[in-house]
Amino acid sequence: MSLKGILGLGAFSTQYYLGEIQRKFKVRNKEFSTCPYLLYQIDFQEINPFLPNQFAVLKPKIESVLNEILSLGISELLVPNITLHETLDKIESPLKLFHPVKLTIDYLVKNKISKITLFGTLYTMNSDYLKEKFSENNIELILPSEEHQIWLDNFRKKVFDQIQTQIEIETYQNLIIEYSVQNPVVIACTELSVFALKNDSKCIDMADLQIEEFLK
Amino acid sequence: MSLKGILGLGAFSTQYYLGEIQRKFKVRNKEFSTCPYLLYQIDFQEINPFLPNQFAVLKPKIESVLNEILSLGISELLVPNITLHETLDKIESPLKLFHPVKLTIDYLVKNKISKITLFGTLYTMNSDYLKEKFSENNIELILPSEEHQIWLDNFRKKVFDQIQTQIEIETYQNLIIEYSVQNPVVIACTELSVFALKNDSKCIDMADLQIEEFLK
Incomplete structure (x- = not known):
């Protein structure tokens, strides 16, 4: 089969x-x-x-x-x-x-992007796993402020429980816009993918890269 | 496995x-x-x-x-x-x-229900398939008025396209209430299941019977 x-x-x-x-x-x-x-x-x-x-x-x-x-x-x-x-x-x-990290690194290398801001769970943002993978490919990984990290981690839990408000969705999307002025934002958590900016080259969504590869 | x-x-x-x-x-x-x-x-x-x-x-x-x-x-x-x-x-x-028709007939026989009103697509409501199956088990199948049959068929298409309005949902649920005064209403179309009355013994949903049997 x-x-x-x-x-x-x-x-x-x-x-x-x-x-x-x-x-x-x-x-x-x-x-x-x-x-x-x-x-x-x-x-x-x-x-x-x-x-x-x-x-x-x-x-x-x-x-x-x-x-x-x-x-x-x-x-x-x-x-x-x-x-x-x-x-x-x-x-x-x-x-x-359809490995989200490999697909993301391939995308970043192909598009000559050497610095990104990571949005994910508190664990993902602070663990060495992504940091090392990106570093091996000469990509620098920047984190949101501590306050925003905690906010993002709470927001993704609310999305999981489907209790997020319209104002929180807008706050989230504004955070993407704000951070992506400096570097593209990479989304590394499914709950954060749901309300991420679509078709925006400054917002790179790991889940979306997986799905696109799956559909090829 | x-x-x-x-x-x-x-x-x-x-x-x-x-x-x-x-x-x-x-x-x-x-x-x-x-x-x-x-x-x-x-x-x-x-x-x-x-x-x-x-x-x-x-x-x-x-x-x-x-x-x-x-x-x-x-x-x-x-x-x-x-x-x-x-x-x-x-x-x-x-x-x-997990056969929806067999499960429905079993449910009706067990609950000594010998007459139901069928809500489904225009095709399902008017074909001989369900009529014969029910008749073999001495269950009489009543149809909504022609006007309501057409309304239900249009409504299920709107649900499929996800363009149903809140007023249409209420009209649909009122139709179930109205018809179930005489006989229980049997729902035989997934799009009609979505907004059917839940946990109401006068509204028997084929999809729900399938899912309950699947979860046993």
Whole structure:
């Protein structure tokens, strides 16, 4: 079988990726077209308590999931969760991933961008994972102010719970505009992708890069 | 593998079923739990132009899809489209379906309901398929007035296009209330399920019966 695979994780982020895949697919194809794929939905409660970095638990769990997916004949897999890619990087697998960090670095190198501001969870913004990956490619990673980091982390939790207000959405979008005056803003969290500026070269969304690659 | 399967069809109805499955699953389980399953998403454009009843085309296409699903080790399959079950009934397959018509008849028999009013597409309301199935089980199927049939068919198309207004939603819910004074109303169309009355014994939703059985 030549179907592309998707690993189903948290209900919110999985639904967002699936919705965006079908929305974009429909624009490019006719009438009632839907993008074919195989979604392997697991119980996210098996994974989430150990995110972002309890690798001793996460690694064997995810290895077992990847083996199940391989046994279904899948060779290309979209993982709709940026954080989990730190675990995926520690696993040897023949699966081709639509890797958000690699895709972002490729995009930045191609567009000669050597400095970006990162919007993500508090953990993602402050861990070494992205910092090192970007640094290896001579890309400098700038963080928002501490106050804005905390605000962004609270906002993404509100989006997850679907309790964000219109004013908060506008505040968020204004933060992107404000920070992107200096350097492009890179979005590294699905909940922040939902209300990120679309079709704006100063706002680079990891989820969007994954979805575009998936649809190629 | 013992995963339950879902056949991905139209983007709207598939997303509705997936959303409802995860919403109900989360209420019954803790924190970030998500219901595990395998979703086999096909290109709906391969099927939709031949719905509801071009069986000479639909039958071999669906047979081939069911064989692919069986080869993945799936033995129980949810099909998030009521209309397609008329085609499925013409196919021999070892797959256990969460069959909306059978589940509805079981529910009506169990609850000693022998007369219902059907809300569905114009095709569903007027075809012999449901009429015969219900009649075999001594259940009388009543239709809304012609004017209301046309209104319901237009409304479900608006829901599909996501252009329904709040007034139309209220008109629809009032129609359910109005007709259910005489007999329970059975909803046989995913777009009509979205705004159907929930937890109301006078409003029996085929999609909801499918989802409840899937979650057992």
